[in-house]
Amino acid sequence: MIAFNDITLAVAGKTLLENASLHVAGGQKVVVRGASGCGKSSLLMSAAGALPLAAGTICVEGQALGRCTVAAIRARIAYIGQEPVMGADTVRDALLLPFSFKAHRGNRPDEERIAGILERLHLPDRILGQSTKRISGGEKQRIAVARALLLGKTIFLADEVSAALDPQSRAAVMQELFAPGITLLSVSHDPAWIDACDRRIDILDQRLVEAP
Amino acid sequence: MTTDLSIPAVLSMYALLLLPLAAMFHLQLGVVRDTLVAVARMTIQLLLVGLYLKYIFQLNNALVSLLWVAGMMVVANFSILKNAGLERRLFFWRSLAGVAASTLLVSAWFILVAIRPDPPYDARYMVPIVGMVLGNCLRSNVLSLERFYSGIRRNENEFTTYLLLGADLHEAVRPYLRDALRAAVNPTIATMATMGIVSLPGMMTGQILGGSMPATAIKYQIGIMLCIFTSMVVAALANIRLSLPVAFDDHQRLRPGIFIS
Structure with missing residues (x-):
C-alpha cells in the first residue's frame, strides 16, 4: 500500500534517513517512533510528496511517487500534521475548502454528512460557525480528521494527532483512524495509540527498524 | 512656451536638500550618504537621458x-x-x-x-x-x-x-x-x-x-x-x-x- 524503498532523506543538509525501507500493507496501522528531530515527521511528509528524496522511491498503491502521479497520490492520502492548517476563516469554510478545488468540486458533502462526522468526532454543530482562530489545537486536529473523512480518504499519515486531545476525543479519533478500511502510518508518543497499532517502527541510526 | 530654468536656478533647487539632509543627520538615520549618491545618480542619469532623447527625437x-x-x-x-x-x-x-x-x-x-x-x-x-x-x-x-x-x-x-x-x-x-x-x-x-x-x-x-x-x-x-x-x-x-x-x-x-x- 505504502512502500518506502531504500530512501535517503535529508532536511536542511542533515541526513535523517539513509537507504531506509518500510512497507505498509493495506489496512495496517503503523506507528513510527524515535528521538526528537530524527525524521519521523519528515518520513510522513515525504510520503505525501511534500519533501524531496535524496535517493530511493516511494510507492503508494503500486504507483511510484513522481511528477505524473503526485496529484493522484495526494488525492488518496490524508496528511494530518501536529498543527493542522485550517486555510479558512470559519470551521465550515475550512471543512469545505477542499471541495472548492477542481479535484473535489463535484463531491461537496451535504449538511447531514458533515453533522454526522462532527458527531462521531465529538465536535458540536455550533463549531461550524466559529472562527478557526478561536478554536483549540485539539479541535483543529479533529476538524482536520473530519475534513479527510469527508474527502473519503483511506490512507492516513497522522503526525501526533492525539497529542492535544482529551481521552474522550482521542478515543473518537482512534475509532475513525483505526477502522478496518483505513491504512494508517503515524507518529506518536501516546502509549494507548502505540499499543493499538499493528506495527511499531523505530528510527535508529538513520534506519527504520521494526520493533517487537 | 515654458520658462527655461537657468543653471543657477537649478542649482538653487539643490539648496532645498539641506533641510532633509540636516534632519537625517540629526536623527542619525544612516541614509545621508545613500541620499547624496541617489541625487548624484539622478542628476547624471537625467542629464544623459536629456542628451540621448534630443537625438532620438531628432532622428525619429x-x-x-x-x-x-x-x-x-x-x-x-x-x-x-x-x-x-x-x-x-x-x-x-x-x-x-x-x-x-x-x-x-x-x-x-x-x-x-x-x-x-x-x-x-x-x-x-x-x-x-x-x-x-x-x-x-x-x-x-x-x-x-x-x-x-x-x-x-x-x-x-x-x-x-x-x-x-x-x-x-x-x-x-x-x-x-x-x-x-x-x-x-x-x-x-x-x-x-x-x-x-x-x-x-x-x-x-x-x-x-x-x-x-x-x-x-x-x-x-x-x-x-x-x-x-x-x-x-x-x-x-x-x-x-x-x-x-x-x-x-x-x-x-x-x-x-x-x-x-
Whole structure:
C-alpha cells in the first residue's frame, strides 16, 4: 500500500534517513517512533510528496511517487500534521475548502454528512460557525480528521494527532483512524495509540527498524 | 512656451536638500550618504537621458526608438528581479516577456488607438509613454513578485496543506496571488481616487508647464493613468504566472534556489 524503498532523506543538509525501507500493507496501522528531530515527521511528509528524496522511491498503491502521479497520490492520502492548517476563516469554510478545488468540486458533502462526522468526532454543530482562530489545537486536529473523512480518504499519515486531545476525543479519533478500511502510518508518543497499532517502527541510526 | 530654468536656478533647487539632509543627520538615520549618491545618480542619469532623447527625437526612427524602449525594459527587468530578491538566471527571460508584453500592449493601444500620431512610431510619444508605463510596471512587479514568493515561503505549511487537500498548483498559489496583486495595485487605486484633489499628476503638470491647454493635459493624464493601471495588473499577473514553472519543482514544492542568497 505504502512502500518506502531504500530512501535517503535529508532536511536542511542533515541526513535523517539513509537507504531506509518500510512497507505498509493495506489496512495496517503503523506507528513510527524515535528521538526528537530524527525524521519521523519528515518520513510522513515525504510520503505525501511534500519533501524531496535524496535517493530511493516511494510507492503508494503500486504507483511510484513522481511528477505524473503526485496529484493522484495526494488525492488518496490524508496528511494530518501536529498543527493542522485550517486555510479558512470559519470551521465550515475550512471543512469545505477542499471541495472548492477542481479535484473535489463535484463531491461537496451535504449538511447531514458533515453533522454526522462532527458527531462521531465529538465536535458540536455550533463549531461550524466559529472562527478557526478561536478554536483549540485539539479541535483543529479533529476538524482536520473530519475534513479527510469527508474527502473519503483511506490512507492516513497522522503526525501526533492525539497529542492535544482529551481521552474522550482521542478515543473518537482512534475509532475513525483505526477502522478496518483505513491504512494508517503515524507518529506518536501516546502509549494507548502505540499499543493499538499493528506495527511499531523505530528510527535508529538513520534506519527504520521494526520493533517487537 | 515654458520658462527655461537657468543653471543657477537649478542649482538653487539643490539648496532645498539641506533641510532633509540636516534632519537625517540629526536623527542619525544612516541614509545621508545613500541620499547624496541617489541625487548624484539622478542628476547624471537625467542629464544623459536629456542628451540621448534630443537625438532620438531628432532622428525619429522607429528602429532606434524601439531599441531605446527595449533597453529600458532590460534595465527595468534587472531592477525588478534584484529588488524582488529573485535569482536573475532563473527568471530573466520570463520576467522580461511579462513586462514587455504588458507594457507594449497598453502603450501601443494608447499611441495607436487614442493619440494616433503621424508617423505612428513618433519618438516624442513612444519613448515617454512607454517610459511612464514601464516605470510604474517596475514598481508593481517588484511588489507583486516579492509579496507572492515571500508569502509562500513564509506560509509553506499552509501552501503544502492546500496541495495535500487536492489543490493543483494554480489553486494552491491563489491566496498568495491575490495578496500580491492587492499589494501591487492598492497604491495606484489610492492615487487614482485622490488624483486632482490631493495631487496634481506629473504628466499633466508637465504638459501644462509646457504650454498645453489644461483640457488636453487632463485627457492625456486620464489616458496614461488607465494605461498604467492596466499594465500594472497585466504585468504582475503575467510575471507571476510565467514564473511558476521555474519556481516550483515537479512535486509543486517551492525551489529554495529561486531566492537571491
